[in-house]
Amino acid sequence: MKRTLLAVLGAVSLSACAQGPEGASAGTEASAPVVATTTRPAPAPAAGTADARALEAVRTLNANLNPEHIGQAPLPGFREVIVAGQVVYVSDDGRYMFLPGQGGALYDTVAEENLSEAAFSTLRRDLLKTIPEDERIVFAPANPKYHVTVFTDVECGYCRKMHNEIADYNAQGIAIEYLAFPRMGIGSEDYNKMVAVWCSADRKKALTDAKNDRAVNAATDCKNTVTMQYSIGQRVGLTGTPMILTEDGTQVGGYVPPAALRELLDKRAAEAGADAPSATSAAAAESATAG
Incomplete structure (x- = not known):
């Protein structure tokens, strides 16, 4: 599938996440790689x-x-x-x-x-399948048009910015499926906070609380997959958070504003549709081959 370099290179915004949204207007990093x-x-x-x-x-x-x-x-x-x-x-x-x-x-x-992304996306898709569906923290509208996987961290400024706009992503028809990537590493305070989120009875509330500096009162010794998610994040090429992946494993950026993400996903869907042969043309080709 054909993509523009600008859309693919939106991934550059990952490296600056630790700086937080201050000092940069919304979408600056995603739109200007x-x-x-x-x-x-x-x-x-x-x-x-x-x-x-x-x-x-x-x-x-x-x-x-x-x-x-x-x-x-x-x-x-x-x-x-x-x-x-x-x-x-x-x-x-x-x-x-x-x-x-x-x-x-x-x-x-x-x-x-x-060309590298085309090969890497297949690996990402297969690795994501190893994470149980019930280990994702999902914020979705009633009938989502798109699903994206987002590796997130509770301390990252742009992760917090993205989560504060979660209702806007849902309004755009986008379901956000969160996975954990404590960027400070295994055993860090950041890691313990994320484990507490995944150990909570209400993970969605706990994640929202953690991203707003509210205490999450949950055990940190429960059975959880945060370490597994962190490991897979490293294996799929994550260098910072957030990392947004489409359903086919393609990385489309770090923080991307809601409307811009919907536009990007629509464009990808249109390109995929244009690349795929129609039922009529496929049938004609099959008939010609048979003849």
Whole structure:
């Protein structure tokens, strides 16, 4: 399935979650994955060169980017580009772009597809299936159109912001299925708070209380899957919270505002529908094959 680079790179917002929502307007990180520009750009490369093709490829991320350096990469057949504090490797023909800072993601700039994500999403989907359904804390409208899995933490500023808008996500027809990822690690105070949430008789209330600095009076020695969820979060490539995953295992961002998330999910559904053959065309193809 074809995706735009901008939607996929919304995952960059994960790394800044610990800063909390203060100092950034809602949706800033999710809508602008690469925001920095350089003050000393490299000289413009000659047209038709590998350097020029590398520059064009990088600007598919953000048309205003001005690299500080473009040159030969250690990897044969690639150019090395330093831009916005990141190193990017671009194939000499300008088609493939490797971003080490994005978890080793490889992009096809022509198809606008994250090739690494396409492979990783299957692994994520299979790993999520190992977590029992009754271990998810679900906030859903009566008839949800979409379900997303969200790895969350009770201390993270953007996790709290997202949860404060849970009614808005539900109003958009989106069911939020929470899994635990205590980002301070196993055995931390953060971890103990999340275990208390999962040990509570009313997990939804306990999660809401914990995210609003209200005490959760529950045991921390009950049978729970917080450690398992944390481990799976690491295995699916989580580097920060929140992490939003679609039903097919695709990562669509960190914090994404309700309306923007609905728009993104609608777009993905439309693309999936466009890629899938209609019943009529499928029947015609089958008939032609049989003939």
